[in-house]
Amino acid sequence: NRGTGDGSTTPSMLGVNSEDDFSEVTANNLRNVPAHLREMCAEALVGAMKCLFRDNGNTKSKDEDSTTQSKMADAAEEEKEEEEAPPEDLSKESPVRESNTLSQSPKTLRQIKVHKNHLREAAHLFNKKSSKGIQYLVDVGMIASPVTPHSVASFLRNGIVVGLDKKAVGEYLGTKGKGAQPLKSPPVWDRDLFHKEVLVEYVSLFHFANATILDGLRMFLAAFRLPGEAQMIDRILQSFAEECASHCEERHGGRLSLFSADAKKSADAAYLLSFSMIMLNTDLHNANIRADRKMTVDDFVRNNTDYGRDITEGG
Secondary structure (H helix, E strand, O other), X not given: OEEOOOOOXXXXXXXXXXXXXXXXXXXXXXXXXXXXXXXXXXXXXXXXXXXXXXXXXXXXXXXXXXXXXXXXXXXXXXXXXXXXXXXXXXXXXXXXXXXXXXXXXXXXXXXXXXXXXXXXHHHHHHHHOHHHHHXXXXXXXXXXXXXXXXXXXXXXHHHHHHOOOHHHHHHHHHOOOEOOEOOEOOOHHHEHHHHHHHHHHHHHOOOOOOOOHHHHXXXXXXXXXXXXXXXXXXXXXXXXXXXXXXOOOOOOOOOOOOOOOOHXXXXXXXXXXXXXXXXXXXXXXXXXXXXXXXXXXXXXXXXXXXXXXXXXOOX
């Protein structure tokens, strides 16, 4: 515990009492960090290392300095060609997931920089209005035309590291989209069917194998902010349940094997259990609910013991 100045103490993050105790920290004392957070941290470290090894003017020799001016025109021409490069498949994009920076040429590093700047601008526009952000990606060639649900889903999944707002991601995923209207032709990424396909593709980008449904739900909801509208939550959780139920440890034949062998019954059970866990979390942390009205362990178990004949039977 560490002193706070008023005589009280607060526990340290790793559960040790002093700096001397760090030598005794074992794997059991450390917090279990989800796989997707470890991946994002690794990508951030790679990006930081790239900045350290980028070329700068201080490392040039006198001979190189004498030829700098003659190369400026060539460099400007190269940057122009990079900005006009053919569209890249955004489904392969991870802003800082590149191999061995030391072996990359300055031209490659400039391409990465231009690439990341486009992603940041797209994220900035998307946070204000989703349609403008996607339109910008198409205009600069980051998403090839015609736009596919997978390319948009990849941007929503990977764009958090370049400034994409989690709330904006949740709003787009939960939005139903626009239906067909006479004499009107909204962009394909604003249409209802496209929104539905993006949600399916987005959920498929998560790895729920060998994870419980609780861990899968935590991983999923850490990537965006769940919208407040009930219909939006329903659409998102339906897609999550269908994907997670076929890979999590509760699936039929999995380590826990709690769900039915029937895919629909299994998805329905995963949906109800996920929704119940979200309600439990809201109930426990909502200050407006009196302590005597909060859900107990017995209440939660009773609510999730039997979902009815259509779901529980055979599961």
